[in-house]
Amino acid sequence: MDPILYSKYHHLQERDVNDFLLACASLTNWCNLTKKIVMDVGCGSGNTSCAWFLSLFLQVKRLIAIDKSEGMINLAKILNPHPKIEYMVADIADESSLECWEGTINKVISTWCFQFIADKRKAFRNVYNLLKPGGEAAILFEVDSPYHQCYRHIIESPKWSLNFKNKTLEYPHIYSENSSDVYYKQLLQEMGFTIVLCKKKQKTFAFPSDEDCIGFLLSVFSLHKKVPDECMDEFRSDLFQSFLLYGGRETSGRPVAYYGLMSILIRKPNITT
Numbered sequence: 001m002d003p004i005l006y007s008k009y010h011h012l013q014e015r016d017v018n019d020f021l022l023a024c025a026s027l028t029n030w031c032n033l034t035k036k037i038v039m040d041v042g043c044g045s046g047n048t049s050c051a052w053f054l055s056l057f058l059q060v061k062r063l064i065a066i067d068k069s070e071g072m073i074n075l076a077k078i079l080n081p082h083p084k085i086e087y088m089v090a091d092i093a094d095e096s097s098l099e100c101w102e103g104t105i106n107k108v109i110s111t112w113c114f115q116f117i118a119d120k121r122k123a124f125r126n127v128y129n130l131l132k133p134g135g136e137a138a139i140l141f142e143v144d145s146p147y148h149q150c151y152r153h154i155i156e157s158p159k160w161s162l163n164f165k166n167k168t169l170e171y172p173h174i175y176s177e178n179s180s181d182v183y184y185k186q187l188l189q190e191m192g193f194t195i196v197l198c199k200k201k202q203k204t205f206a207f208p209s210d211e212d213c214i215g216f217l218l219s220v221f222s223l224h225k226k227v228p229d230e231c232m233d234e235f236r237s238d239l240f241q242s243f244l245l246y247g248g249r250e251t252s253g254r255p256v257a258y259y260g261l262m263s264i265l266i267r268k269p270n271i272t273t
């Protein structure tokens with residue numbers, strides 16, 4: 001991710017975060033959060049999930065916003081400071097970075113983050129351990145998104161591949177080998193979660209302009225910083241052409257992305273005596 005670009009070009013993500021979190025809040029009655037501690041996992045620059053949460057639930061006791069990228073956390077502290085938000089560097093797939101919050105969180109929210117996690121089973125297990133009994137997690141992530149192939153297309157193209165030599169490990173992998181809701185339902189049930197919602201949906205997003213679409217593409221692809229400044233215009237143009245192969249244009253001409261989203265709302269059961 002490119003923290004600065006993401007903080008500007010996140011309209012696609014913002015739309016889906018709003019829809020998803022509103023649906024979760026109404027499904028499980030997030031009316032009174034006065035004494036509740038909420039954790040935002042993969043908060044990014046704090047513009048979407050954190051900002052959304054506080055605009056609707058200002059009475060929440062505390063919002064712990066974690067991200068594994070120090071760059072994102074530093075930017076979030078500058079762009080979106082708030083007395084109720086505590087920004088911290090932590091990795092949801094690494095339990096050693098989460099120990100201090102174990103069993104203390106009432107709600108976990110995580111949007112547009114889990115697709116970057118290879119070992120989702122481990123990440124879900126850590127979410128379970130973070131939650132108090134009766135706590136809930138609302139998790140939204142991307143699955144099966146054809147437009148992502150445009151990055152691979154560019155990385156492997158004879159024209160640009162030299163710029164990314166030995167850098168492919170930094171490529172923003174989308175790990176969606178298991179992309180069906182049936183798979184996630186079973187996995188989460190086996191872990192002990194109660195499933196409130198687990199559904200995959202196909203989505204489309206039309207960008208207001210070609211410029212916005214290019215900004216979005218670069219924001220997810222921080223490797224673009226390896227391209228020399230004098231070649232940047234050409235690179236942007238090639239990346240966009242590659243996107244159009246996997247996305248396309250609406251009849252009105254606006255560039256459009258097609259992608260899949262997994263919406264998950266789960267609860268850790270209360271302890272029974």
Ligand SMILES: C[S@@+](CC[C@H](N)C(=O)[O-])C[C@H]1O[C@@H](n2cnc3c(N)ncnc32)[C@H](O)[C@@H]1O
Pocket residue numbers: 001010013014017041042043044045048049066067068069072090091092093110111112113116117
């Ligand atoms: C696309 S941004 C999403 C930001 C925000 N939640 C939103 O909805 O716009 C994904 C963020 O997840 C973070 N991330 C990826 N893997 C992570 C992990 N294992 N633990 C914590 N954060 C992670 C990335 O650093 C990045 O800032």
